[in-house]
Amino acid sequence: MxxxxxxxxxxxxxxxxxxxxxxxxxxxxxxxxxxxxxxxxxxxxxxxxxxxxxxxxxxxxxxxxxxxxxxxxxxxxxxxxxxxxxxxxxxxxxxxxxxxxxxxxxxxxxxxxxxxxxxxxxxxxxxxxxLAPEIAVHGVCVNVSGIGILLRGKSGVGKSETAHTLIRRGHRLVADDIVVLKKISPETILGTHNGKTKEFLALRSIGLINVSRLYGRKAFQDETRVVLDIELTKWQEDALNNDLELEPKFTEYMDIRIPHIEIQLQPGRDVAGLVEAAANSWYLRQQGYSAAEEFMQRLQSGMD
Structure with missing residues (x-):
């Protein structure tokens, strides 16, 4: 600080x-x-x-x-x-x-x-x-349809590439490589850049790009409230399940719990699309909607 x-x-x-x-x-x-x-x-x-x-x-x-x-x-x-x-x-x-x-x-x-x-x-x-307490984490911070997301994962897993695809779809970059997290209230984490990396995105095989220069000012946002922690991991056979509703998991930053999701990577998987789905699903849950609950209600209605 x-x-x-x-x-x-x-x-x-x-x-x-x-x-x-x-x-x-x-x-x-x-x-x-x-x-x-x-x-x-x-x-x-x-x-x-x-x-x-x-x-x-x-x-x-x-x-x-x-x-x-x-x-x-x-x-x-x-x-x-x-x-x-x-x-x-x-x-x-x-x-x-x-x-x-x-x-x-x-x-x-x-x-x-x-x-x-x-x-x-x-x-x-x-x-x-x-003056807020802050920490720096390795990752990428993006704003997807107004929802702040922290993308994490090992170096080279594809965080910046995923962010680039999201930017091309109309979403916004907040920070790449070093994400500064600020605790501005007991319930709120703000994600931003460290100043030096502002507007820059590092892409393997391409190099450094300025997203505002390349895609316009709407491609960058100075800060966002972080409400989702998404970890990108390598694909593991039989490691994923298809439960109707997964048990909630959380990551804790400065004593604030953020919902955590793991997305496994495999050639051909639309990772950016899955991030968009995760963001929209989180938003609907805040509105009190659960797809799993609606599905079970339909099944029950059919049985009745």
């Missing part, structure tokens, strides 16, 4: 730096921005001082209405906790008193033209992904 600095926020959201230019190297370690309301009236028992502090119209208007003594008192109480930075939204002005305190305490004071709620949503999303 790469540390997030205040400079990263400035660059990401094109923020104006009003104070604390020399302190942009300060790190942000918490995922949600905080709007200090209770703190301005003196309640600090649960003050999340390690969070980005967001000052919207409500907070700045309140400060403007205070007397100089009251304003200095309330701001002084907050800056002494040295939060990573303050961000003022909607390009609000009249901030000389705030700039003064931030300069004295060496706290970056930033400003954006964005509305408060919109900016908070954007910065929270960015921090949640950037």
């Amino acid at each position: 790469k540390p997030v600095t205040v400079k990263d926020l400035v660059d990401r959201f094109s923020l104006e730096v009003l104070a604390g230019h020399s302190e942009l190297h300060r790190t942000v370690t918490k995922t949600r921005a905080h709007r200090p309301g209770l703190e301005f009236v003196g309640y600090f028992e649960y003050f999340p001082q390690e969070h980005v502090q967001l000052l919207g119209t409500k907070e700045i208007t309140y400060l403007h209405k205070l007397s100089e003594h009251e304003r200095n008192h309330h701001i002084g109480n907050i800056v002494k906790y040295h939060p990573p930075c303050f961000v003022v939204t909607r390009n609000q002005e009249g901030l000389k008193y705030l700039t003064k305190y931030c300069e004295e305490e060496k706290i970056p004071l930033l400003r954006t033209s964005s509305p408060t709620t919109k900016f908070q949503e954007l910065v929270d999303s960015y921090l949640s992904k950037s």
Whole structure:
């Protein structure tokens, strides 16, 4: 997990730096921005001082209405906790008193033209992904009809070739070779690339291709929620069964269980088509549908 600095926020959201230019190297370690309301009236028992502090119209208007003594008192109480930075939204002005305190305490004071709620949503999303626990796994990540899939298997088994066929059918590549998995909630794994391999797919006998250049921008997606773990393995005689409904299996990543499927390879097998079928079958199961249950119902109706 790469540390997030205040400079990263400035660059990401094109923020104006009003104070604390020399302190942009300060790190942000918490995922949600905080709007200090209770703190301005003196309640600090649960003050999340390690969070980005967001000052919207409500907070700045309140400060403007205070007397100089009251304003200095309330701001002084907050800056002494040295939060990573303050961000003022909607390009609000009249901030000389705030700039003064931030300069004295060496706290970056930033400003954006964005509305408060919109900016908070954007910065929270960015921090949640950037600060999420992550691991790197060997494989290929694709988005098939809106469903994120991790393709795994031994080197040379055909993961990238399968991904290439899926791309030609209108699906999207997320990452090849090195897939970065981020745990953004107790139930959600996000799959993405490591930056260096973005848009690239390595095909044996062909070499490296840029899928966006070759097949258009729709061939690539920056990230996807991973809901299926598919392992490609070599064909083994008598190793597969034809049960109506296989017993569910799972792979665990960072304490999150992902449904696992094994697809065995053999010349002539439409592996990409099987991946599409697995994705669509998973989607139908989320809607409460089971082909095996419907089939058994038909059999029962026939017997009756």
